[in-house]
Amino acid sequence: MRIPVPVHRLPCPVDEARGLAASEVLERRARYGRNDVLTRSRRSALQTLRESAADPMLWFLVCASTLYFVLGELSEGVVLLVAMAPLLGMDAFLHHRTQASTEGLQSRLAARATVLREGGEQDVPAEDVVVGDLVRVEAGWHFPADGLVVRGEALQAEESSLTGESLPVRKRPLGRLPTGQEPLVEGPHWGMAGTRLLTGTAWVRVVFTGPDTLYGSIARSAARGEHARTPLQQAVAHLVAVLLGVAGVLCTVLAFVRWRQGFGWMDALLSAATLGVAAIPEEFPVALTFFLGAGVYRLARRQALVRRAVSVENIGRVTCICSDKTGTLTEGRLRLARLLPAPDVTPDALLRTAALASREEGRDPLDAALLEAAARALPAGARGRTEATFPFTEERQRETAVVVDGAGGLLAAVKGAPERVLRLCALEPGARAEWERRVSALAGEGSKVIACASQVLDSGSWRGGEPERGFRFLGLAAFEDPVRQGVPEAVRECHEAGLRTVMVTGDHPDTALAVARRLGLGGAWPTVLTGDELQARLHDGGQVPRVDVVARAMPAQKYALVMALKRQGEVVAATGDGVNDVPALQAADVGIAMGERGTRGAREASSIVLLDDDFGTLVRAIAEGRQLFGNLRRCFMYLLLIHIPLVTTAALLPLAGYPLLYLPIHIVWLELIIHPTAMLAFQAAAHPGRLGTVRSRRQGPARFFSPAQWLTLALVGGLMTVGLVWSYDRSLGAGRDVEHGRAVALAALTLASASFAAVLTRLRTRPARWICAVSLGASVLLIQVRPLASLVGLHPLHVDDWARVVVGVAVALVPLVLPLRQAPPARPSPRRRAYGCGRLDGGR
Structure with a gap:
């Protein structure tokens, strides 16, 4: 990472330790602004309510519930009003979440800073730091702004939440600024806002403050993050609008025609009202809300906390996963992986020496891993009393401790960079070359390698200095960030299901490549690009190249990758746990944060939080989302299949001069069957270990139904309509027995409802079997028991009537059953990156 330095922002050469005068502070604050990284405007409750009220689905529910109240259907009106609550709550939560995400970023910022002004040190609020200030940062403090490190020794910084780098980053003072108006300075010379100094004391010349810092750009990205309506919401809204428009036209035409036919105003209004109740598609938004709520509950049982309900649908359409490495695919901590002792050296002796050269106080992750391993393997009291320590510095690249040993x-004891430690030891050239080869091999596997050596000192002649030669080489210690348990299996399942998985990390390419191989990501030869290489290719061609791993990635580059994938039609899920992941989490179709290790900023910016930080949970969540999408598709198909003949016959028969086919009580009866069936029968759960399939956006715009499915809907609905008209006409007979004809029509619709549900669900769930059986049984009793039938204006049916009903429904079912029987079992190809979802059962 190289960052340009605007030279005009520096008050003096970088090698001068001069602070600012009071007048310079005021002038620079006026020019560059305050150090307010998280400047934001608060949204009032009224403004949030006004923006939520712009949702057309909300106004549809208001109008539909009002109409039901006017018609006297109080229960229906109340249900629709209650359905408004989750929609309003969801919108308000989304507005609140954007604000809360920026508040979560605050935890990584310094509260106060020590600056050099007017010739002395001053303690000031971090917001008062200005461009050009010289700031002192102690170990454990956060950097208050972005600046150049100009003084300090043995500096290490923790930058995992900003860059994704899991290991401490060495920082070096910048002795001289390169020439040019905006020279490029390497990352080791920078102290960045939002990161923390681990060791040493650093003096930093501030170059960027507030929103100009890298952390500030992340905060702005979180604050302006927008969440567009999903294709499912758009499809449902469009379908509802079309059906509502058709219903309005039909009601108006029917009322006018019945009045012109001489049936009177009362018949005309009753006809229009009955048709309106049958045709208003209130089940669709209610079903959407209900299914999303069920999905939220199921994902919670799978350790995935859904923060935005529509993400349950989005996660089911995911075709690509951009996953953070540290803390997501790996455990996010160093572990001693291997000890390679020299000949005649035991592993315990090597480990003891490495532990002796490690610090208990202010220890970095490598020291922590060594001391933890030593505590497990060595007996208590093996450490001894420390007489002197010579800490690690960038120049020396080693750490030495002199301890009292034995009597x-x-x-x-010394540990450090292998090349430095080997120079302290007397080794044969062949042996030295062999150890250097081993170091290269371990580094190529993605391990962090140190060497250890020791020397016995004469207590009488030792004068307190650090020995520079005469050490005995003891061996190597290799460390790694372990892969999370179960992640390789989850990655393999994604590959077999055709899900594109890209690992994005701030680590070195060799380290990232080694982790990818351990994960099985990209096969035997994963394709690795650095963030700069990826950015250059995106700039040149605009297309995302074939890549399995993006190493040395900056937040802006991860964000650019997510946006480029979305432009190519991928439905992107981005995972992460740090502040550096916030832009990508906001931009992705589904942002997924780790619940255990994730920062508050990452959790607030995400739409789903994995409570157990298990990548396998993400795979199971995708399977559940895909199953939910299939369930909802089948539910909506059922609603259309039953409503097409219902609405068509309710409109056409009165228009043709026939008596009203349905009375309001009949519509209520049918709705009491349709509603429970739609809500309960289509709640199949995902099969463990199997990912369903969805249509990729690369194959065209997302549609809720394919053309073939629309054709099936038209054929089945048309056949049912013809069958109802024919049965009604035959049942009227010469005596125009309207009650008999209505009984035939209602028996046909009830049988059709149970049959459609049985075919679409295949009766796999207990609720589906119960709903179908109860609806059929109740309808037969209501029609065939004369006292009950007379209450609802019907006459019991004869055997030949039931035969006509069964034949008519069976004929209408043919276009629905044949595609299911002819479709071959869906077997995903590992080569495919996206899927189709033409089958009604989701390929199960």
Whole structure:
């Protein structure tokens, strides 16, 4: 990472330790602004309510519920009003979440800073730091702004939440600024806002403050994050609008025609009202809300907390996963993986020496891993008393400790960079070359490698200095960030299901490549690009190249990758746990944060939080989302299949001069069957270990139904309509027995409802079997038991009537059953990156 330095922002050469005068502070604050990284405007409750009220689905529910109240259907009106609550709550939550995400970023910022002004040190609020200030940062403090490190020794910074780098980052003072108006300076010379100094004391010349810092750009991205309506919401809204428009036209035409036919105003209004109740598609938004709520509950049982209900649908359409490495695919901590002792050296002796050269206080992750391993493997009291320590510095690249060993003797233990430690030891050229080869091999596997050596000192002649030669080489210690348990299996399942998976990390390419191989990501030869290489290719061609791993990735590059994938038609899920992941989490179709290790900023910016930080949970969540999408598709198909003949016959028969086919009580009866069937029968759960399939956006715009499915709907609905008209006409007979004809029509619709549900669900769930059986049984009793039938204006049917009903429904079912029987079992190809979802059962 190289960052340009605007030279005009520096008050003096970088090698001058001069602070600012009071007048310079005021002038620079006026020019560059305050150090307010998280400047934001609060949204009033009235403004949030006004923006939520712009949702057309909300106004549809208001109009539909009002109409039901006017018609006297109080229960229906109340149900629709209650359905408004989750929609309003969801919108308000989304507005609140954008604000809360920026508040979560605050935890990584310094509250106060020590600056050099007017010739002395001053403690000021971090917001008062200005461009050009010289700031002192102690170990454990956060950097208050972005600046150049100009003084300090043995500096290490923790930048995992900003860059994704899991290991401490060495920082070096910048001795001289390169020439040019905006020279490029390497990352090790920068102290960044939102990161923390681990060791040493650093003096930093501030170059960028407030929104100009890298952290500030992340905060702005979180604050302006927008969440567009999903294709499912758009499809449902469009379908509802079309059906509502058709219903309005039909009601008006029917009322006018019945009045012109001489049936009177009362018949005309009753006809229009009955048709309106039958045709208003209130089940669709209610079903959407209900199914999303069920999906939220199911994902919670799978350890995935859904923060935005529509993400349950989005996760089911995911075709690509951009996953953070540290803390997501790996555990996010160093672990001693291997000890390679020299000949005649035991592993315990090597481990003890490495632990002796490690610090208990202010230890970095490598020291922590060594001391943890030593505590498990070595007996208590093996450490001894420390006489002197010589800490790690960037120039020396080693750490030495002199301890009392055994019966009062002294032992010098050293650990550090292998090339530096080998220079301290007397080794044969062949042996030295062999150890250097081993170091290269371990580094190529993605391990962090240190070497250890020791030397016995004469307590009488030792004068307190650090020994520079005469060490005995003891061996190597290799460390790694372990892969999370179960992640390789989850990655393999994604690959077999055709889900594109890209690992994005701030680590070195060799380290990232080694982790990818352990995960099985990209096969035997994963394709690795650095963030700069990816950015250059995106700039040149605009297309995302074939890539399995993006290493040395900056937040802006991860964000650019997500946006480029979306432009190519991928439905992107981005995972992460740090502040550096916030832009990508906001931009992705589904942002997924880790619940255990994730920062508050990442959790608030995401739409789903994995409570157990398990990548396998993400795979199961995708399977559940895809199953939910299939369930909802089948539910909506059922609603259309039953409503097409219902609405068509309710309109056409009165228009043709026939008596009204349905009375309001009949419509209520049918709705009491349709509603429970739609809500309960289509709640099949995902099969463990199997990912369903959805249509990729690369194959065209997302549609809720394919053309073939629309054709099936038209054929089945048309056949049912013809069958109803024919049965009604035959049942009227010469005596125009309207009650008999209505009984035939209602028996046909009830049988059709149970049959459609049985075919679409295949009666796999207990609720589906119960709903179908109860609706059929109740309808037969209501029609065939004369006292009950007379209450609802019907006459019991004869055997030949039931035969006509069964034949008519069976004929209408043919176009629905044949595609299911002819479709081959869906077997995903590992080569495919996206899927179709033409089958009504989702390929199960």
